[in-house]
Amino acid sequence: MKPNYFIKTEKVGVSFPAIWCIVSLVIGFAFFEVGAAIFVSIMSFALCLLLSKFTQFVLSFQSHSGIVSNSTFESVLRFIWFASVIGFFINIATSALGKPPQEAYFHIVFSIVYFGFTLAASKMWGCAYKNKVGL
Structure with a gap:
């Protein structure tokens, strides 16, 4: 039976x-450079999806x-799921502490990449080994 947190992650x-x-x-757009905001946002989303597919x-x-x-x-x-969720929150927390706002912004935006591991783990639940007998 699939755990509830995997079901919610998949939804x-x-x-x-x-x-x-x-x-x-x-x-x-509102507070930082437009070009850098576009780049980091698009690349974070793309890396999140790429990391999910690769995992x-x-x-x-x-x-x-x-x-x-x-x-x-x-x-x-389960370990992958919990480690990536913890990594996501730790990255946000450490990015916000003692860094200039622009640097913290980039780190916080990029922290979504960890969600790729979480998504992959939730999608792979139930893909256990099934002994294939015969041809």
Whole structure:
């Protein structure tokens, strides 16, 4: 059975990073350089999606080869999910402390990239190894 936090993460999906980057783009237009705000917002969104797809690709080897047991794979997915959520909040907290506003802005906007791991882990739940018998 899929954990509730994985279900909620999958429902939020790509819309959370998209909204994050749009809001950061508006804030960047209002308070910082327009060109830099456009670049960091678009690149953060693109890297979040790219990281999610790449992580899903790497994790997909489990469903084909059964590298680890299914229970271990589920534990790995939980670890990836929790580590990326914690990394997301730690990055926001450390970015906001003692840095100039423009530097903090860029770090906070870029912190959404961690959500790519979270999204990949939630999407890969249930892709456990199934023994394929016969051809």
